[in-house]
Amino acid sequence: MAGIRAASGGGREGRPVTRTRVDDTAIDTAAASAFVAEYGDRAMRLPPVAIVIAAFNEERDGAIGQVIETLPKTACGLDTAVIVVSDGSTDDTAAVARRHGALVCEVGVNRGQGAALRLGYRLARDGSAAYIITTDADGQYNPAEMERVLAPVLAGDADLVTGSRKLGSQETKDPVRRLGTWVFAVTISTLTGQHITDSSFGLRAMRAEVTAAVRLEQPQYQSSELLIGILTHGYRVTEVPATIHKRKVGHSKKGHNAIYGLKYAGVVLGTWWRERQRRVPGSGSAVSSEAGRGRGDRPTAPSAQTGEPFTRTTGAAANGSDPASAAVDGLATSEDR
Ligand SMILES: Nc1nc2c(ncn2[C@@H]2O[C@H](COP(=O)(O)OP(=O)(O)OP(=O)(O)O)[C@@H](O)[C@H]2O)c(=O)[nH]1
Ligand SMILES: [Mg+2]
Numbered sequence: 001m002a003g004i005r006a007a008s009g010g011g012r013e014g015r016p017v018t019r020t021r022v023d024d025t026a027i028d029t030a031a032a033s034a035f036v037a038e039y040g041d042r043a044m045r046l047p048p049v050a051i052v053i054a055a056f057n058e059e060r061d062g063a064i065g066q067v068i069e070t071l072p073k074t075a076c077g078l079d080t081a082v083i084v085v086s087d088g089s090t091d092d093t094a095a096v097a098r099r100h101g102a103l104v105c106e107v108g109v110n111r112g113q114g115a116a117l118r119l120g121y122r123l124a125r126d127g128s129a130a131y132i133i134t135t136d137a138d139g140q141y142n143p144a145e146m147e148r149v150l151a152p153v154l155a156g157d158a159d160l161v162t163g164s165r166k167l168g169s170q171e172t173k174d175p176v177r178r179l180g181t182w183v184f185a186v187t188i189s190t191l192t193g194q195h196i197t198d199s200s201f202g203l204r205a206m207r208a209e210v211t212a213a214v215r216l217e218q219p220q221y222q223s224s225e226l227l228i229g230i231l232t233h234g235y236r237v238t239e240v241p242a243t244i245h246k247r248k249v250g251h252s253k254k255g256h257n258a259i260y261g262l263k264y265a266g267v268v269l270g271t272w273w274r275e276r277q278r279r280v281p282g283s284g285s286a287v288s289s290e291a292g293r294g295r296g297d298r299p300t301a302p303s304a305q306t307g308e309p310f311t312r313t314t315g316a317a318a319n320g321s322d323p324a325s326a327a328v329d330g331l332a333t334s335e336d337r
Contacts, residue, residue: 042081
């Protein structure tokens, strides 16, 4: 088996209850090493576009297999590779994904979608992919819309492009879900000053580099952390109309609406508060604007080729492969599932 079997703290269903960021870094590093050991050059020389999917117990009814089959081999003329991060799946998610041609990173301990995506971003950067597209393993997003999210990034018009169900369409009639999407979009728009209509759309494209520049600590509900982090770092975010279907197979891993909503709200407010602390004292804003696209703590040297975090002029430690900062912070990360 290519993955690692990391020790878990022994919480419900074997899920860890508390884990430090140091542990997280060690888990990520071990998983990344195992990934390279399994795939060698394929892992180190990825094509320009990495499609990153977090998958947890998505084998049922062929979900993950069908999703991978429908993914494009090229997007906007660039070759793609599919990276699936399965952490602690108890079914055949990893084996099925491998059979369908994905590069699979297995992590023995279940940490959540956010931690899986963070690791997937790191693998993409380590393999020199220039662009990352994310989608889900449950078939809720339309692969034909991948080029729509990637095109503005390739054109240099945005650093991250997210699909928006508000601008596009959504199948669900669930009033709580619809209201939640609206409330969080309004909240994030108010907090960041940029008009956002959908903060939790799983189909996104971004320059791979930006995932190293923002702080990603959330084990599960990471979409708003990434979005708020990117916005407060002064990166350019664009939305495009896109479709979200109802989940047709398997079941949601995020819990019931109330729990989902409460935890998501916690991430939105917590991230905004954390990023606020990065502000330059007395400036009144996150940091000084640089030609409308960059701010004071934007990376000054690209690091996607090496997987190392960017050199930064100010601000908090970057995400992912920065063990030193993780050790300094030594924050306890509560498992939020
Ligand atoms: N690796 C990994 N992936 C996860 C985990 N939890 C969820 N995912 C994946 O993240 C994606 C989104 O999870 P979902 O449960 O569909 O959540 P959602 O789409 O926000 O909610 P629904 O609309 O209810 O489906 C799917 O591909 C899941 O398999 C996890 O703990 N680990
Ligand atoms: Mg889903």
